[in-house]
């Protein structure tokens with residue numbers, strides 16, 4: 001099929017679903033109207049509880065206080081990253097005598113409330129982790145049988161976001177019921193707590209996921225397995241998202257986001273071009289931007305990439321439409337994301353991992369018909385800023401793209 005014909009079919013199907021979705025009831029807690037942004041410890045720091053041998057990278061209050069300070073002093077909060085989130089392994093091995101959750105007393109000697117106050121005093125919000133089953137994935141006490149009590153504990157401590165994992169559930173029904181009950185328990189506390197689920201990840205192994213229902217209860221949800229610090233992992237997540245886009249894209253919108261997992265930019269596994277690809281695609285996919293890296297030792301290049309305001313604006317666009325892959329042609333993947341202003345974001349990834357930069361040829365007929373301009377102004381945002389200027393319907397733009405890199409464009 002001609003690319004232009006294929007494109008028209010695909011974008012009309014997907015946008016048809018997106019419009020249809022405006023009738024769907026999203027979780028009405030008024031939160032996460034744009035994808036949540038922040039920092040989450042898991043990918044980079046995992047479950048390191050040995051503070052004797054790893055004093056600067058174990059999961060303790062010091063690590064989070066340092067990150068909080070740096071998020072403020074190094075421009076992260078200003079750039080939009082406002083949630084500082086702890087993942088698994090913060091808990092003591094047992095609940096207290098009143099069945100309340102408690103932080104590990106050696107690693108969080110002042111308790112969780114004290115740390116959360118410290119974070120709030122710096123103008124940040126705090127995210128915590130728990131699990132729908134009787135244990136967290138790393139084996140700490142889970143929330144099963146205690147949903148209401150735990151929601152209240154989190155509210156009392158001042159928690160602003162809950163990542164709710166799905167390990168150790170009994171049956172699929174119990175998993176779904178647990179996710180629904182926790183959503184209602186959080187609502188009943190009266191505190192604004194963003195609810196980040198992993199329900200589809202676990203449910204999809206057993207049945208077709210009902211995204212209308214998931215979006216009624218969760219502000220964001222993981223669909224696939226964990227990201228790791230590698231190009232193979234980023235590619236896999238991007239490819240599965242594209243393969244399932246007719247299911248995933250219509251489910252997303254203000255207050256409800258597909259979560260392809262953390263940004264691993266600034267770590268060890270991705271070349272600079274691959275970091276650009278992750279940033280561009282996570283912006284196009286309207287993904288939560290939760291970095292998992294060490295902000296104490298991140299390069300200037302990765303910092304500038306993660307703090308790029310024009311790229312963040314595409315991710316945070318108020319229309320909240322998740323972008324979709326439009327073309328896969330000649331070793332290039334092209335995605336587009338319609339924006340509230342009538343403009344369009346386009347990404348082009350060079351999937352050929354041999355050789356040097358290759359030209360992608362872009363014409364007006366290839367992109368979304370709803371784009372407000374006939375002659376459009378084209379700005380390249382990544383990997384470097386460059387103004388292509390006006391581009392009319394009979395012109396072809398020659399865009400060079402590095403191997404495993406991505407060019408992100410804005411057309412308006």
Ligand code: GLA
Pocket residue numbers: 042087088136137138165198225226
């Ligand atoms: C699961 C989740 C991860 C992380 C770990 C913690 O694997 O998907 O994101 O939270 O559990 O144990």
